[in-house]
Amino acid sequence: MTAPLRRWLTPVVAVLAAFAVFAGPMPATAAPNDPKPAEHDDDPPMLNDLIEATTRDYSKAKAKLEKSKKRQLRLAVEVRSAQADLDALSPQVAQIATQSYRTGRVGAIAMLLQSSAPDSFINRASALDELNLVNDKKLGEVNAIKLRAEQAKLALDAEVREQKKLTNDMARKKSEAEKSLRLVGGVGLTGGLVDATSPVARIGPNRSSDGGWKPESCSQNDPTTSGCITPRTLHMYKEVKRAGFNRFVGCFRPGDKFEHPKGRACDWSLQNSGFSPWHNNDTRIYGNNLAAFLVRNADRLGVYYVIWNRQIWFAATERWSSYSGPSNHTDHVHVSLL
Incomplete structure (x- = not known):
């Protein structure tokens, strides 16, 4: 059953460590009207198919x-x-x-x-x-x-x-x-049910000359709530949508000390409305592919960390590890930005 939308209004995670991400200079931003980058297949193979072929x-x-x-x-x-x-x-x-x-x-x-x-x-x-x-x-x-x-x-x-x-x-x-x-988290996280490639995101705003990310304020209207988000979060939101992930999402949320009230986080549901844990290949693959898109484009979007299906990935370490916070994140993909 789909849980009420107020489930999303509960605190998301207790992040135990903070990491800073420094990346090298990036190439120029792709043309804004390019709907899908050339290096991404329209119908990429699933990772388990790729592994089998390999x-x-x-x-x-x-x-x-x-x-x-x-x-x-x-x-x-x-x-x-x-x-x-x-x-x-x-x-x-x-x-x-x-x-x-x-x-x-x-x-x-x-x-x-x-x-x-x-x-x-x-x-x-x-x-x-x-x-x-x-x-x-x-x-x-x-x-x-x-x-x-x-x-x-x-x-x-x-x-x-x-x-x-x-x-x-x-x-x-x-x-x-x-x-x-x-x-993308290995077989334990994805079951191999994840696209072998993801669309390439356009580079986020306010990238410093040394490759780092400049601090941003919560200055943009949040398209998912009546709150605010940072320019970088808004850019990430648009890029995820451009990649084809159009199910329910919520970003700004007041009340906790982490990234949501700062406008630096979004929760991407597996459902068209509300939140409910993945229960079939459709919802699991959707979550797998969404998390894979964020991880593969972390350096271009300014991703801080991603949580999905009881696992957390930090851009600073580029590794997945077990997550045991108050929510197991089997019903949505959480992303926080720098």
Whole structure:
């Protein structure tokens, strides 16, 4: 059942620590009329689908890596075999080289001229041809083995490079999946039911030259109540709406010492009216995606912290941790700004 709207008028959280966020200089603001930044898909995949796809890619890359290792081993054996053949032929090659050095072309002619009879001359010529054939065969074997070894070595080097590329690719994809999962709160918070990407928000007002955020007063009319909010909160409100989150929201609320009476916080309900805990995929995914949008754009919007589904995320630490305040925040996403 939907709780009365006065539930929202109760104190939201007891924040145990205060953090200051300092960020580097940001790029120029996107054009105001750009309804959806180019780097955001119109229909991004769910994070659990992305993780599944990444896991499948990891398995494929791992299989290729194992295949590469087996071929690497086979080529290494081939190189060693070729080297052994070369080593075995080395004495024969040395003998041929020595003989060629001693005889040469002049030595061969002299050997023929030493024949006193025609038959002897023919026999010596045949022997010389046979020797040349043997020499050519041995040298051919050496060259063939050497070429085979060199080709195998080149193939082995290419295989090693491919193996390293596959390994690095696996590490990168695994790291990206883990980082993306951690950023939005992990499976424990989202169940993986969250878009893999979010629209990119335009940068909030009053950003200082050093990348920090200048203090603001509660000077703008709150579009959700009769109270006031800061210019940065109003900007955040408009950016969340621009990203497609159009369900009930309340910002200013008097009575406590935290960000609501300062106009620096909003509670984004999962319902079109009032507040009620998430109870199906629609409401859970809505809360997951809204929290993910705020976290992914924290540095552009000046987010202080986000609370959703019993977890709190501080921009200063960029980590989710367990939250056990007076409200478990299963019925809305709370965001406070600097």
